[in-house]
Amino acid sequence: MSRTLINRLSHARRPLLALAIVAAALGTAHAGYNVWTGEYTFTKDELQSAVDKRFPATLRYGELVSVRLSNPRLVLDEAGNRITTRVDAALSNTVIPSPPVNGSLALNSGVRYDATRRAVLLDNPTVQDVEVQGMSQYREQLNAIGAVVAQQLLKDYPLYTFKPEELRFNGKDVEPGAITVAPDGIRVQVNLR
Known part of the structure; x- marks a missing residue:
């Protein structure tokens, strides 16, 4: 040459x-911002860590039932653009002392951005599935308990809160837009205001 x-x-x-x-x-x-795609990305591990902070939790229903929830596991649903949180559940009768009944709940949530809180939140959680050993005859009641659990624990729960400097680039304000759930995490599109 x-x-x-x-x-x-x-x-x-x-x-x-x-x-x-x-x-x-x-x-x-x-961190997490990709200059080439104009997106913030959050890995499944980061999302799992955020949800882990909410558990274990114990909820009471009336004076009869206590539910202890632990061990959350996230499943990212790319096709539905939703996040499922599976948790272990231990149901106890608070009136009659007896060993807890073990099972699991699957709570399905959308994801949205709240500009006031500057946070990516779980949105509109619903019960996807309730499994409790030996209690299939009480499915309707268990689903009702699961619906309350979904609303009390995960409704508007923040997965990530942006710092003010993360929403400003080159002297211009930006705002998170479309949120896409992928098998390995979520992507949040950034738009100029």
Whole structure:
């Protein structure tokens, strides 16, 4: 290769190198923000960590039933653009002492952005499934308990709250837009205001 051609190639790479350095600096300044796609991304592990903070929890229904919920496990539903939270449940009769009845609940939620709170929230949680050993005859009552659990525990629960500086780029305010659930996390599109 001629020296002139080598010099030209070297000069051509400088703008690319500068662009890569700027992109790296922006990427580290705003964790989870992808400058190429204009999206914040949150991994399944980050989402799981946020939901873990809500559990264990114990809820009482009237004076009869106590439900202890633990061990949340997230399932990301790309096709439905929803998040399912499976939790272990232990139901106890608070009037008559007896061992708890064990089972699980699956609570299905949408995801939305709340501008006032600057947060990505679980939205409109519903009961997807209730499994309790030996109590299939009480499915209707268990679903009613599951519906209350969904509303009390996960309605408007924040998965992530943006810091003010994360919603400002190059002197311009940005606002989260469409939220997409993927198998490995969620993506939040960023729009200029």
